[in-house]
Amino acid sequence: MKRRNTPAKQTVLDILTTEGFALSQDVIEQRVNGSMDRVTIYRVLNRFCEDGVVHKFQADNGKYYFALCTGCKGDTHNHNHFHFRCLGCEKVECLPQQVIISLPQGYRMHDCNSWVNGYCVDCK
Numbered sequence: 001m002k003r004r005n006t007p008a009k010q011t012v013l014d015i016l017t018t019e020g021f022a023l024s025q026d027v028i029e030q031r032v033n034g035s036m037d038r039v040t041i042y043r044v045l046n047r048f049c050e051d052g053v054v055h056k057f058q059a060d061n062g063k064y065y066f067a068l069c070t071g072c073k074g075d076t077h078n079h080n081h082f083h084f085r086c087l088g089c090e091k092v093e094c095l096p097q098q099v100i101i102s103l104p105q106g107y108r109m110h111d112c113n114s115w116v117n118g119y120c121v122d123c124k
Contacts, residue, residue: 003047008036012044016054022067022083022092057113059085065092082114088123 003009015031016023023031028041045066048054054066065083082095099112 003051008040009044009047011035012041012048013053016066016068022057022065022094024063024065024092026063028066057083059083059092060115060117061085067092067094081112082116084116084118084120086120086123087117088119091120093120 011032012028015028025038025041025045028045029038032041045054045056048066049056052069054068056064056066058064081098084093084095085091095116099114101109101112103109
């Protein structure tokens with residue numbers, strides 16, 4: 001379903017595009033500096049998830065992060081990858097290598113949420 005573009009959607013999309021890495025809702029809320037409320041941001045992010053614009057994942061700290069989909073085509077999404085969280089600057093990134101997991105016969109994987117914690121190249 002084609003949704004109309006709104007100023008709120010464009011603002012959130014611009015923030016995600018400019019930052020270039022995964023952001024939590026509270027960080028996005030800080031970036032909009034009071035120009036929209038938490039409910040609007042939440043609604044926009046969830047619609048982006050439904051429309052395949054972003055993918056959502058939960059970190060080991062309990063926060064949800066949102067990252068732009070890259071390399072996804074049509075209804076095919078490739079989100080089976082590790083996420084890296086820097087212990088220094090707290091930046092969260094999607095790592096490009098896809099995770100391959102061998103499951104017992106008869107099992108089928110839907111998605112995978114895996115984390116690596118460490119220090120990014122800027123904080124090493």
